[in-house]
Amino acid sequence: MNTGQYISGVAHIGLIGWALIGGVFQPAPEPFEVTEVSVISNAEFDAMMTSTTGPSLETDLAALTPPEPDATEPEAPRAENPDPAPVIAEPDQTTPPPAPETAPDVTALLPPGPPAEVEDVAPVLVPPTEAPVTAAPENSPTPKPRPVPRVAPEPVAAPEPDARTDDIAQDQAVDDSTADAQRDQQEQTVEEEAATEIVTEAEQGASSAPSRSVRPRPRPTQVARPEPDSNTGTQDAVANALAEALATGTAETPKPAAPSGPPLTSGEKDALRVAVQKCWNTGALSTDALKTVVIVSVQMKPDGFPETGTIRMVDAQGGTSGSASQAFQAARRAIIRCGAKGFKLPPEKYEQWREIEMTFNPEKMRIK
Amino acid sequence: MMKQFLTLLLAVLALGLPMTAQAAPLRIEITEGVIEPLPFAAPGFVPENSAARQLAQDLAQVVADDLAGTGLFRQIPDSAFISQISSFSSPVQFADWKAINAQALITGAVNLESNGRLVVKFRLYDVFAGQELGSGLQFAGTQDGWRRMAHKVADAVYSRITGEGGYFDSRVVYVNETGPKDDRKKRLAIMDYDGANVQYLTDSRSIVLAPRFSPTGDRILYTSYETGFPRIYLLDVASVRRRVLEDQTGTMSFAPRFGPDGQTVVYSVTRGGNTDIYRMNVSTGATQRLTSAASIETAPSFSPDGSQIVFESDRSGTQQLYIMDATGGEPRRISFGQGRYGTPVWSPRGDLIAFTKQSKGRFHIGVMRTDGSEERLLTASFLDEGPTWSPNGRVIMFTRETQGANGQASLYSVDISGRNLKRVKTLGGASDPAWSPLQN
Helix, strand or coil: CHHHHHHHHHHHHHHHHHHHHCCCCCCCCCHHHHHHHHHCCHHHHHHHHHHHCCCCHHHHHHHCCCCCCCCCCCCCCCCCCCCCCCCCCCCCCCCCCCCCCCCCCHHHHCCCCCCCCCCCCCCCCCCCCCCCCCCCCCCCCCCCCCCCCCECCCCECCCCCCCEEECCCECCECCCCCCCCCCCCECCEEECCEECCCCCCCCCCCCCCCCCCCCCCCCCCCCCCCCCCCCCCHHHHHHHHHHHHHHHHHHHCCCCCCCCCCCCCHHHHHHHHHHHHCCCECCCCCCCHHHCEEEEEEEECCCCCECHHHCEEEEEECCCHHHHHHHHHHHHHHHHHHHCCCCCCCHHHHHHHCEEEEEECHHHHCCC | CHHHHHHHHHHHHHHHCCHHHHHCCEEEEECCCECCCEEEECCCCEECCHHHHHHHHHHHHHHHHHHHHCCCEEECCHHHCCCCCCCCCCCCCHHHHHHCCCCEEEEEEEEECCCCEEEEEEEEEECCCCEECCCCEEEEEEHHHHHHHHHHHHHHHHHHHHCCCCCCCCEEEEEEEECCHHHCEEEEEEEECCCCCCEECCCCCCCEEEEEECCCCCEEEEEECCCCCCEEEEEECCCCCEEEEECCCCEEEEEEEECCCCCEEEEEEEECCEEEEEEEECCCCCEEECCCCCCCEEEEEECCCCCEEEEEECCCCCCEEEEEECCEEEEEECCCCCCEEEEEEECCCCCEEEEEEEECCEEEEEEEECCCCCCEECCCECCEEEEEECCCCCEEEEEEECCCCCCCEEEEEEECCCCCCEECCCCCEEEEEEECCCCC
């Protein structure tokens, strides 16, 4: 049987070889096509190549597109138009700076006018004071101290309206036949109202009324501690044990039963981190500020809003004091801007995030 | 069993912890932000008299153009404003500006006095912090200098927000080019950094090259072919008077650049087919030869502290960058990438060196650290060359030339991040820019 296959194989190979070598499939050669190649001169070849590699400015320009900033989450609707500025801004040739086309008159090149003198002192520019909140109908007018012209060592409260003002304050005495000792009938007198200092309206601070009503605290949600699951791994067991121990410790303190709850999960921390970094814009920071790590502390309200007045720089590493200040400002803007709608934090764990320390590390944001 | 033991152990440990552990703040680390232009609002400045009405609008526009032109800021159009600034000294309604996401607000007032004196005041507000950033400033000058005053306002705003110096109140000297490529007229011109206020410093009878400012911006070094050979001239900007700096027969001198002291000049001299670097004191005229290799050494540039010089040399067979002491000595090579490196310029901040790189038939402007590390190419085109630094070391201006017989040279600028590439407005062709320091 093998013999038959061998014979067949040899026969096939022979047949195929004959077909290839014998030129069965090759048409008669056309030698003149070959010589055509040698006819082309170098000059012609160069000319041909240069004409085919015409410059494409658009390609050049397109290739220059600088790296776009990392894609960012779209922010709150922007009121302005989308920025249509192209990467390569061609100057407006219709409004070029005027220039003489003739040979320049050298005398005309003499000092281009005295340079603008600069007065860096600004004594007149006192920061404008905040206007008192006047058009706030929902706020009851804050009781203001009455203008008191009289100054005394000790302040005297405003008198009752129907009492006579006198130098000595006396209680009213009326006829009372039942009393043991009869006093002379005496009209009530009070001392004239007085204050320890003169306070003019201009010196009064702005309204101390809250600019808006305090949001009601959220209803305490049920603190549901996760049931220890015997099937979870050691890590969960450790976390549960820790939480339980900590909860026990808190319960023993005399402090009011503020909701504390277990520590924030890594998911909750990540959500906060993402929320802040959406607003952390390092685009306008100096290269020095981009080398500065700042740690910023902020107090939080129970409803998840940051107390913007409490934002402060705890520490700064790297860079100069100036760059630390810029880095802090960018960090503060991030907290205020993204905190304007409140951070989504679990209210039952308020004690855990009452104070937050955020480390802003721009290492990945540096110019690469 | 093990788990129960662990639980017990942890419970005991936790109870032993001081109760203050509960008050520890929550700590998170933020490592990834966004890079986007900072939105700002610059409502037209308030004219304090009727004569200043037009100037008030123009000033605010120049300030806004300066800031937006950096690519670091984005102007919010006036049509989006909720409230207007009608008085310079009235308090700002921050909520109205927060609502349109204006993170910085610039207000100003302009007064044109009867004697022609122009007074410009401005304030900058950090809207989200609800407070003024820095205190108000006031500039005064002649009416002709209104653009400079606008640039000064923009510089102050820029530096208060970014923390680094501005560069708007500066000028650029360059070579103005007119006519076809085979008969091109070249003359020195000086302009504001944004292309305004062009003035010409030389006529176009002879070819001029490579102007360079002195550290104070009052003098300019340049190379001219007035005598048929390249010679270095020193020109006083205010009087437009000039003198030949280096004139040895049988030599060619070119590529001059000032040292930071304003007295020392480094340049190249070609004698007998060999090009080397020399330094000269412009007051005394004393010269000193700094290199003596048989190869071509040229394009020297001082470090800002004046202690070192970076230059290009082909001593290794290809054109590369080297650094040597300012008094000469053995140079050390800093560029090792593929291609040819030339025209190195030390950044005014001292941390980077900008250069032209030719590789695979393309030209690039790039920057590297002074030890040659962290090389970054910022541009690529048919022909980019001759970088010059902005006074604050943040922006590079250079020459870009287009291909072909009709190719024209023009000036471009790019941020050192590689972003914000744009053409600088000039009338006609322009090449060889050199950026001045900030004006006083």
